Every structure is written in structure tokens, then in C-alpha cells.
Amino acid sequence: MSTLEYGVSLYSYTGDMNTVLTLEDAFAEIADLGATGIEILGEGNISHYPTPETAWIDRWHALCAQYGLEPTNYGSWIDSRMWRHRDLTVDEGTDMLARDLRLASTLGFTSVRPKIGVVAMDLTPHPIWTGVIERNLDLAAELDIVICPEIHAPTPIRHPVVDEYVQFIQRTGSAHFRLLIDTGIFQRAVSTAHQDGLSDEAQEEGWRKPLALPMSDLVEVLPYTHFIQTKFFDIDDALVDQQIPWEEILRTLIENDWSGYLSSEYEGERSPYRSIEQVRRQHALLRRAEARIRG
Structure with missing residues (x-):
């Protein structure tokens, strides 16, 4: 039977954590929602990353215990273009991901999303991805962490990138490499939300041209899916989302017996x-929709 759990990515609160929310405020807010999971970006949310002080690590665990929150997904960045004159090597990328796997484990996370630099606007990852991931599978197994790359607009599910990920899962037979689905790929209507730091071209390609993928595509990859980021842009006063078809998504998950975390990732205006x-x-x-579907 499908069991859906709800969490929140601290990325949702990016603007407010720079202005009105402390880390503990965010914990309290997430717990008050009735959510049980917390997701972070390593570089963005960990003090003195990648070597946080012992006091910060202790405080993190204390906050998780105090607010009853489970660390879920840890966002890692493998910057394949950090040097102007050359690309990152497989050895360097392997070390970066290993570092983040160990840090994620120290903080209690059960999955890591590696964001490896891309080589095309369809988000084709740099070719080092296979070597970087494969060399870390034993460590992931030792730490009991799932490495899950993100399927994110403008990359559809039926795409060579996703095909290669699935083939990698099948070839290695590893339970520690799976997919992370970003619900922005199911977006049906245009969003005009502006994202700081992105070029007009990236914004146009990323979400202003909705992919509107059918639920049948999601069904195909659910057996390989470990985590879902519930990307959204705007929900009105009547709890209507004009962009993301939540009822269809939840019905698909429930009817296909998928279990796991749905982690809020707000990418609307940052006022x-x-x-x-x-x-x-x-x-x-989401909770109302789930209750309706389950009857």
C-alpha cells in the first residue's frame, strides 16, 4: 500500500531565511505543518560547509530531535566547470561526492542528490557522471544512502538522460542509485515567477515553457524513483494551483503503490x-487531495 510522507526543502524558504527566519524558525515552521521531513542544500544551508563545526552538527541533531523531523534529501553540487581552463576530472568529482556522502551521513540524511554540471540546455550531465557515481556506490551502500539525480525541466522522462540513468540502475543492480522526480516536469500552465541569478534564456527554457508530461510517463519510472520534490510556483487563496496537477500526480502515486517523501520546493516570488x-x-x-483519493 502506498504511504506518502510530507517534508519541506529549506530551499523553499531561501528569501525568508535571509530576512525573517532563522534555522530554528524554519524547523519550527516545518514541524507546525505536520511535516516529518527536512531537505537541505549542503552549500546553502550548512554553516562553514564542507567542514561544519562540531557545535553546528550537534545543534542540527538537537533541532531534528526537538521538532521531530527526519533528514531526508541532501543536495550536493559537483561543479564540473569550477576551473576556467579545464573540466573537473572523474577523480575530483568522485572525491567531492564522497565528501558530501559522508557529511550527509553525519547529519542523518538518507539520500543525496548530486547536481553535476550540464553540457546542454536539456540538462545532459557532464560525461564524468557515470564514473563519479559508480566509484561511490560502495560508499553509498556502506552509509546506507541513496544517490538520486534529479529529473528536472526541461528534461522530460522519455529522454536519453533518463534512459542512461535507468540503464545504470539495471547494469549495476545497486539499490543505492535511484531517481529524484521534480514535479515541475508536469507543469501545465506558464509561470511568470522570476528566479534571481538565472538568465532570461534559462528561465524561459526551465519553466515558462511547460513540459506538461502525461502521468503515464511517471508510471514508467516509479519503480526507479526514490524521492519526489513537489515543485510549485503559486497556490491561490482557494488552494488552487493553476500550474501543477496535484490530484493527478497523487492519484498516480497511490494507485501504483509508490511510497516515499513528497518534499515541498517553492520556486515562486520571493517577497x-x-x-x-x-x-x-x-x-x-496535498493532504486534502490525498484524503479525497483514498476516500
């Missing part, structure tokens, strides 16, 4: 307090 209210609306919407 103060807006992300806090928007995440609350999403959790109310």
Missing part, C-alpha cells in the same frame, strides 16, 4: 513571508 504561506497552502492542498 518576505510569501514562501511561508505558500508552503502552508501546498501542504493543505
